[in-house]
Amino acid sequence: MEMKKTYVDAPDRSVYDIIDPLDVGYQVSSGLTEEIVREISKQKNEPEWMLDKRLESLKIYNQIPMPKWGPALDKLDIDKIITYIRPKASAQGSWDSLPENIQNTFDRLGILEAERVSLGGVGAQYDSEIVYHSIKEELTQQGVIYTDMETAVHEHEDIVRQYFMKLIPANDHKFMALHGAVWSGGSFVYVPKGVRVDIPLQSYFRLNAPGAGQFEHTLIIVDEGASVHFIEGCSAPKYDVVNLHAGGVELFVKDNAYLRYSTVENWSKNMLNLNTKRATVGKNGEIEWVSGTFGSQITMLYPSSILAGEGAKSKFTSVSFSGEGQELDTGTKVFHAASNTSSTIESKSISKDGGAAIYRSSVVVAPNAKNCKSSASCESLMLDDISRSDTLPVMDIRNSSANVGHEAKIGKISEQAVFYLMSRGLTEEKAKEMIVRGFVEPITKELPLEYAVEMNNLISIELEGSIG
């Protein structure tokens, strides 16, 4: 019997590609100059220290060269990127107060429904500004703060100033410097000591304008003994010009605190996604990263965990799906900077139709960090012979009591596994569907149900014959 290759649909993007008519409140001219940076700061009526930070970041951006590793970024011409677009809407506490087109956009994306059913708070960003923010009353009463970054800069200036771009400084890399110069929007979350936020908070970032950049900054502080699950979603319609996303996410997980940070990213294929995310974890604290990357033309994304306190833990789970014209370079970095810290990494990738999926990681154990444990597991599924999958891990271990293991696997779906399932009564197509869904199951099971369903819906599977 001739076995034909399995066909796996690319993720369905139709709902994301609907473009709202442009109705801009204000935008800067394209490019990156001191004048533009000053104008952004003036539009936000920022304190002097924030303007100084922006200008310092701009200076650093102009000094740092482009990275010499990773995907080629020659498509990026910063002179053509509009770094700030304010829609004709300011941050609202009610969806009904928003312009109808913006409200409809987020309704189509399922955000309104999700808020009703399963979220403790929602932030919605449209182009460069947050247009909607809400938080359940009971959380506010417990002292939880969940607001947009601009409001936080004004209303919680001391705490923001203490933490803003301290974990990821502007000189970390060129695109963090860019972010520092032109950041706009994003969310600020503070969870007081001992408070457990049982229902997730979510921020959704929608980029509508062509040739624009989105540079949101997310700052989350989970105080001692507290816990929260934060979900981030993002999308943009497809254009022929390049859009740029260079967001920054800084997470401070204090002693005995817990934070789960989940992201489902579905940027359009003209998007360059150069996001930077980093967490620092205190004594016996825990960070969990859950990440699904499906969109963008090029992604360079490596959520990092600094295990700074004794007993701190990090768990990283990710899936990426790279299709035609895509180069998704994702992974993680873990720094064991204290004793008795532990980390696990589980990464899955699928590549097809010429897509490139690259897993890139580093696990570092400092000389003073005793009895650390780390284990990493990467699996790559290649669905044809025109795609690419590279696994590029590095382990740098400098303490003799560390126990570090890494394993990786690449290949097609096992014919033995298919045979086994068929021997149990499944058809060949159902067997393969089960195996492919099972491949991404470690990720989907970590998300709230609605988002797991969305992630499964992003991959529709039509199976004919053997996979690979």
Place this chain on the structure above:
Amino acid sequence: MNPVLNITPVKTWSWLNVNEMKYDGPLPERAPFNKNPLIEVPEGVSIDNIGDSSSLNLEDEEAFMAEYVRENRNHGYSIVVPENFKPARPLIIDYVLDADNPVVVDETSIILGKNSSLNIIFRYTGNIPEAFHAGITHIDVGQNANLTLTKVQLLNGEGNDLDYTRIEQGENSSTRTILIETGAKRTVGNWQSNLNGEGSSTSLKAAYIGSKDQVLDFNYRMNHKAKNTRGEILGQGALFDNCRKVLRDTIDFQRGSGGSKSGETENVLLLSDNAENLSVPLLLCVEDDVEGTHASTTGSIDDKALFYLMSRGLSKEQAEKMLIEAALIPIAMEIEHENTREMALEFIQRRLADETNY
């Protein structure tokens, strides 16, 4: 500016300092080597001094090494094994560096005809601080031919060694390489097998001990270029004191390598809090119908195994030495020449005795 060696096939974050090795040791120029290193030459194998001929052909990024050997070569051989010929004994090339001949820069070209075989052993030893070896070995393994290659570098702890191997494999050929390159203060090992012919297979087993302020920098690569090829890399090491070790091992499934399988494994015993241990196991793939795996572990001596041996009456030092030997000796035991095997075993045991005080 220090010359750059051992360039990683795919670059990663530069702060990790693994994309290349900046060599900061001596680079002797046009030194003579006036000894005859041939110990055993099996009948039927043609061996001539390399003379002016050269098959130097490294990748562009390794241009420095190619040029250095070309300009400063002072020894080397051109070796041919005729078709269908399988020598009964190994060919041994034994470079013993001494005060009169402290430097060898060698280039050796080996051609194995179809259906032939060869067991060739290179030994680099020398108990002088000026001992220096740089060399490139090119091997063309013909259809259905079999190669066993052993390189043992046991220079004094002040010497320097830069050793490159390039193997081109024809259809259904097989190669086995054993590397114990671990003596010199700076050891740079670069080994690559190109599986050009369908059904060809390769394996590399490498053992190393890092101690004092040694720098061990390795770059091993298997390029699967044809269908149904097989590859295996195993690295076993023990690190003490203030040494630094970087081991890059790469499996590269290139276009046309459908049906191939390959695996790489590295196990490191890290026995000092001042040693630097970097592992870079890369897996590159543009084919779907392949199976590739890699695994890397770093740890100290297993407590349970240590307890077991001590409960049998061994001292802690004895037990530790035994367990470290157990990780390294099996690779030395694969050497298919008794004298060379004994040399390697003796070196391992002596070095471990120094480090474990037993």
